Each structure stands twice: as structure tokens, then as C-alpha cells.
Amino acid sequence: MxxxxxxxxxxxxxxxxxxxxxxxxxxxxxxxxxxxxxxxxxxxxxxxxxxxxxxxxxxxxxxxxxxxxxxxxxxxxxxxxxxxxxxxxxxxxxxxxxxxxxxxxxxxxxxxGTTWQLPEAAPRSGPLRALGGPLGGHPMDVVFVAGGIGLAPLRPALLDVLAHRDRYRRVVLLYGARTPEDVLFARELEAWQSKVDVNITVDYAAPAWRGRVGLVTALIPRAGFDPEASVALLCGPEVMMRHAASALVHRGVAAERIELSMERNMKCGVGLCGHCQLREMFICTDGPVFPYDRVEPLLALREV
Ligand SMILES: Cc1cc2nc3c(=O)[nH]c(=O)nc-3n(C[C@H](O)[C@H](O)[C@H](O)COP(=O)(O)OP(=O)(O)OC[C@H]3O[C@@H](n4cnc5c(N)ncnc54)[C@H](O)[C@@H]3O)c2cc1C
Ligand code: FES
Structure with missing residues (x-):
């Protein structure tokens, strides 16, 4: 994009x-x-x-x-x-x-760095502009997929969506943590539940845990959103984002409407030192937020 x-x-x-x-x-x-x-x-x-x-x-x-x-x-x-x-x-x-x-x-x-492109924000470029912003002038669904600490970079976008909740249709958060004790922003997640469909899953839990256990990607097939009128924002370990993006595409979300936040080691942060290079791109200035169709071929390669 x-x-x-x-x-x-x-x-x-x-x-x-x-x-x-x-x-x-x-x-x-x-x-x-x-x-x-x-x-x-x-x-x-x-x-x-x-x-x-x-x-x-x-x-x-x-x-x-x-x-x-x-x-x-x-x-x-x-x-x-x-x-x-x-x-x-x-x-x-x-x-x-x-x-x-x-x-x-x-x-x-x-x-x-680059920013999450929310559909209501009258996009200045890219696929949402090509679609005329919100599809046909109608509000879109927003799907957040977070793994571990990846919920933190998504939080500002979530707060922005909550502050303008009427501009969106369904808002879904799919969040995977290692254990129930590792869940970030626990009190906020509870508060958000009245406006956002919050779905939490953990890798491991004591028997007393009444919630879901399993990978966050397993939540995608049944989550309540319309794939043809959704944008998805992903942040978490690279392997999680790769599987989540592929599950979203499988469900029918267009690759250019899936965005993910990438990490690499950085030194300068402003495109000078080359530490964060990912093929022809610098994560610090071309990213960290990329549309999936741009980084998908690189995610499949190790050590790039
Ligand atoms: C754009 C961007 C946003 C980030 N946002 C956050 C954030 O919100 N919260 C947060 O806790 N961390 C974030 N990180 C990761 C954070 O920068 C690294 O954890 C940190 O640089 C590690 O430095 P250190 O000296 O503590 O550990 P080091 O001793 O340098 O490394 C410890 C371990 O972490 C690994 N590591 C180091 N840097 C990275 C990296 N950039 N990505 C993945 N693994 C790494 C190393 O390989 C090593 O295994 C972000 C990274 C980037 C590029
Ligand atoms: S951190 Fe120096 S070029 Fe990106």
C-alpha cells in the first residue's frame, strides 16, 4: 500500500x-x-x-x-x-x-514511524481510499488481533475507536496471552466489554480458569465480523501474525485491509543506520505498521 x-x-x-x-x-x-x-x-x-x-x-x-x-x-x-x-x-x-x-x-x-490506518479516518492513500473510505460510505467492522505485549501498540488505536465508537460497526478484540496472570490491561478489558467484543484466550491455565485455552488464531474463524467490510490490525510475535493474517485472508478479509506492526532491532529509528532493514524496507521509517500484502512474502522467509 x-x-x-x-x-x-x-x-x-x-x-x-x-x-x-x-x-x-x-x-x-x-x-x-x-x-x-x-x-x-x-x-x-x-x-x-x-x-x-x-x-x-x-x-x-x-x-x-x-x-x-x-x-x-x-x-x-x-x-x-x-x-x-x-x-x-x-x-x-x-x-x-x-x-x-x-x-x-x-x-x-x-x-x-507509520500509523494504524483506521477506516473512519478518511484515508489519504491506499486501499481504503480506493474503496472510498468506509465501504460504500457505511461504517466498517474493526478486528484487533493481539498476542502478549502486542496489545500495547494496539491500545492507542482501540482507545481512538472507542472515542468514536459510532463511526464503526462491530469492534472485535481477539487477544492471546501466555497465562491468565499475563493478561495486560485486565481492568480496562473488562470496561471495554460493553463496547467491544472482547475474546481472550491463554496458552496455559490452572483448572480454575473458566475462559478459553488455545491459540488466538483459533478464534478467527468464528469471531463476529463481516470479512468483506472489515479492517484488521495485528500485533504480536511474528509467527502469530503470520498465522492470524493467513486465517483472516482465508475468512475473506482482503490482504490490503490487514495491517501488522513489525519489530526488528533498531539503533537510529530514523532510517540512517540500516539496523532495522527488512529487504528493501526500513522498519523504522517504512513501518512499523505495514499492510499485509506488502510484507507477506517476507514473513514467510526466515532471517530476513
Ligand atoms: C517498533 C518497535 C516497537 C516495540 N514496542 C515494544 C513495546 O511496546 N514494548 C516492549 O516491551 N517492547 C517493544 N519492542 C521491543 C523492544 O524494543 C526490545 O524488547 C528491546 O529492544 C530489547 O532490548 P534489551 O536491551 O532490553 O534486550 P536485549 O538484550 O537487546 O535483547 C533481549 C532479547 O530480546 C530480543 N530482542 C531484542 N530486540 C528485539 C526486537 N526489537 N524485537 C524482538 N526481539 C528483540 C533479543 O534477540 C534477545 O533475545 C518494540 C520494538 C520495536 C522495533
Ligand atoms: S533503526 Fe536505523 S535505519 Fe532503522
Missing amino acids: ARSAETTRPGPAPAGTRGPMSTRPFRVVRKHRENGDTVTLALEPVDGVPLPFAPGQFTMVYAFGVGEVPISISGDPARPGQLRHTIRDVGGVTHALFSLGRGDLVGIRGPY
Whole structure:
């Protein structure tokens, strides 16, 4: 899908004279433990200048003295004064971020990258424009498919959809976690249930668990949405996205109406260093959100 310059360029320089590479100090104002290895940090800019972003974008987060990593924004796009990141402790830098407390500082660059293309947003380019935006002028269904920490990058898009709920028809969330204890945003998921068809499944559970056990892809064939009038947003481990996208196509969703958020190691975040290269694309500037028809041939290949 050809994307407009507006959606593919790195995020705006935050304050007047700053360049897109400059790091700004942000203070941790709240820390919420989501599960055993994941926290959500609420951050506010020390200079007081808000950081507008669009759902799907990420920032480069610098743990002072340790290193810098790309982390998707998990906050509410309607609240640019507060940045939220949900971080899973997997290594050196994420452990340092996981261990921060209220009042600590981090460095933030960005926001960077492409955004989820929601159908109501009067698409500027790509297949939804070709379809005249919402199909025939009618609202569309939106299907979110998340695996593990992948729910975090989808949260801003979900909040955006909830804020404009009347612009969509059915909204379905299919979410897979390792265990019931690993489910992210548990209280919010409950609250969303009145407006969104929330379906949770886990890989393993104690006998007391009354919910579903199994792969998130197994939910796709029977989920309540119209494949011919749906967009699907996917985020999670690559193998999960590959199987989920293929199940969606099998159900009848057009490949160009399926979007997924890709991850690779990053250094610069702005298309200079080549660390995030995926064949001819840079994940940091051409992505992280891609239409499935663009990355499908690459997902099938290992080590690309
Ligand atoms: C666009 C983008 C958005 C991201 N959003 C989030 C997010 O919202 N929350 C979150 O917790 N993490 C997110 N990540 C992943 C995060 O950047 C990595 O976990 C982090 O870079 C690991 O750094 P580390 O120093 O803690 O661990 P390292 O010591 O560098 O690595 C620890 C382990 O994680 C693996 N790893 C490292 N980087 C990545 C990566 N980018 N993708 C997959 N595996 C990796 C390594 O191979 C190794 O096995 C995102 C990555 C990208 C590219
Ligand atoms: S991280 Fe440097 S080119 Fe993408």
C-alpha cells in the first residue's frame, strides 16, 4: 500500500528548534505493574511541551547510562501531554526501564514511524481510499488481533475507536496471552466489554480458569465480523501474525485491509543506520505498521 508522506515520515521535532534525533527528558509520573515481567510507565515531559502522536507510532526510549530501545506508544492519542509505554523486561535496557520508579527520568526521541490506518479516518492513500473510505460510505467492522505485549501498540488505536465508537460497526478484540496472570490491561478489558467484543484466550491455565485455552488464531474463524467490510490490525510475535493474517485472508478479509506492526532491532529509528532493514524496507521509517500484502512474502522467509 502506498503511504502518504504524512504517515511515513518520522514524527515531528517536539519543540521549535529541535531536530527529529534530539532526546528530551521525561519524568516517570506513574508506574503500573501489569504482570510479572511487564510495566506501564506514564511519562511527562520535563519541559512541559506535549508529544502528539498517532496510534501505531513508537519512540526511542533512553535508559540513562544503559542504552536506547524502540518502544511503541501505548497511551491515549487524545492525551498528548502524557506519554505511556508498556515495557516487557527481556534484556539490559528493558530491565533498566522496568526498574524505574516514580520521579526517575528517561530520554525520549520521536514519535517515529507509520500509523494504524483506521477506516473512519478518511484515508489519504491506499486501499481504503480506493474503496472510498468506509465501504460504500457505511461504517466498517474493526478486528484487533493481539498476542502478549502486542496489545500495547494496539491500545492507542482501540482507545481512538472507542472515542468514536459510532463511526464503526462491530469492534472485535481477539487477544492471546501466555497465562491468565499475563493478561495486560485486565481492568480496562473488562470496561471495554460493553463496547467491544472482547475474546481472550491463554496458552496455559490452572483448572480454575473458566475462559478459553488455545491459540488466538483459533478464534478467527468464528469471531463476529463481516470479512468483506472489515479492517484488521495485528500485533504480536511474528509467527502469530503470520498465522492470524493467513486465517483472516482465508475468512475473506482482503490482504490490503490487514495491517501488522513489525519489530526488528533498531539503533537510529530514523532510517540512517540500516539496523532495522527488512529487504528493501526500513522498519523504522517504512513501518512499523505495514499492510499485509506488502510484507507477506517476507514473513514467510526466515532471517530476513
Ligand atoms: C517498533 C518497535 C516497537 C516495540 N514496542 C515494544 C513495546 O511496546 N514494548 C516492549 O516491551 N517492547 C517493544 N519492542 C521491543 C523492544 O524494543 C526490545 O524488547 C528491546 O529492544 C530489547 O532490548 P534489551 O536491551 O532490553 O534486550 P536485549 O538484550 O537487546 O535483547 C533481549 C532479547 O530480546 C530480543 N530482542 C531484542 N530486540 C528485539 C526486537 N526489537 N524485537 C524482538 N526481539 C528483540 C533479543 O534477540 C534477545 O533475545 C518494540 C520494538 C520495536 C522495533
Ligand atoms: S533503526 Fe536505523 S535505519 Fe532503522
